[in-house]
Amino acid sequence: MRCCTAGALRLRRSPNKYMTYPNLAGQFGSDLTVGKKSDFPAAKPENYKIGQAGIFYVQNAKTYISHLAAGTSLLLSGSGLTDPLTSESFVKDSDGSLWLALYQRCVHLGCTVPFRDDCVSFKCPCHGSHYNVDGEYLDGPAPRSLDRFAMSFSGGSVVVSTGTLNNSVPHPDNTTRIIPVPTVQCSAS
Numbered sequence: 001m002r003c004c005t006a007g008a009l010r011l012r013r014s015p016n017k018y019m020t021y022p023n024l025a026g027q028f029g030s031d032l033t034v035g036k037k038s039d040f041p042a043a044k045p046e047n048y049k050i051g052q053a054g055i056f057y058v059q060n061a062k063t064y065i066s067h068l069a070a071g072t073s074l075l076l077s078g079s080g081l082t083d084p085l086t087s088e089s090f091v092k093d094s095d096g097s098l099w100l101a102l103y104q105r106c107v108h109l110g111c112t113v114p115f116r117d118d119c120v121s122f123k124c125p126c127h128g129s130h131y132n133v134d135g136e137y138l139d140g141p142a143p144r145s146l147d148r149f150a151m152s153f154s155g156g157s158v159v160v161s162t163g164t165l166n167n168s169v170p171h172p173d174n175t176t177r178i179i180p181v182p183t184v185q186c187s188a189s
Contacts, residue, residue, distance in 0.1 A: 027060075033157045034058045034065065040158065042069035042097045045133045045179055050115045055133060057115070061160045063101045063149055064115060064122075066133055068179070070096030075177050084178055088134075089148040089166045101151040101160045102135040107167070108142040119186030122146065128188055134179055137171045145169040 035058070043054030045068065050057065056065045074081060085092065091099040102122075106113045111126035121138065122131040130138040135146030148169065150161040172178070 028062060029163045031159050031161050031163070032058075032061045033154065034061050034063070034160050035158055036156050037093075037153065037158055038156070040065050040067045040099075042067040044069050044072050045182065046120060048115070048120055048133050049117055055115050057104075058160070061101070061149070061162050062104045063160055063162070064104060065151075065158065065160075066100040066102055066135070068098040068100075068134065072098070072179065074179060081178070084176060088136075088145075088169050088178070089150060090134075091151055091153070093153070099151060099158070100134055101149040103147040103149060103165065105147070106142060107144050107147060108140070113146070116186065119184045120182045121184075121186055123186050123188075130186060132179060132181065135169070136177060136179070138181060144171060 040056050041053050045054070048054035054067055054069070058065060076084060085098070089100060093099060104112050106124040106126065106129050108124065108127055108129045111124050113122045113124045113129070113131065115121070116123050121133060122135070124130070124140065127141050129140035129142035131142070131146050132138055135148060137145045144167070146169070147165050147167045150164040150166070152159045152161070
């Protein structure tokens with residue numbers, strides 16, 4: 001039986017206990033330490049390079065770590081920014097940078113979505129859904145933005161809670177989009 005709780009899709013296991021996936025310690029479905037903060041250098045969106053700056057794939061967590069540099073140009077400010085950052089599972093670090101843990105699956109039909117350096121965004125090779133570096137929907141058949149996992153820091157380590165999935169980030173519009181749309185066009189292939 002399915003239910004929704006606090007913006008996260010969860011499967012009912014027993015009364016008052018929820019989980020997204022089997023909660024096996026140290027495996028997908030649990031809290032996973034994916035590396036040190038220093039393993040994921042921040043970048044401004046236009047400088048993202050997979051595995052080098054701003055965006056990093058972590059296989060065992062099935063996630064992309066997106067790390068936006070402090071000083072990144074944001075389209076929203078004040079309380080207009082605080083609420084979306086919270087509802088979209090951003091984590092603000094003490095240095096002012098913003099972190100996200102994006103689930104690798106396209107929300108359209110579940111294909112694995114690669115990050116493409118050539119268009120500085122995620123583009124699904126199956127049906128063309130297109131997402132910004134923060135997982136926000138850009139175009140294509142996807143019904144919403146990319147799903148996100150909760151994440152936190154433990155000392156200098158980055159922890160991704162792969163058992164807590166936020167699948168309620170809608171298509172942004174001009175009043176809710178957090179970062180600018182990439183200026184590079186992204187072809188289908």
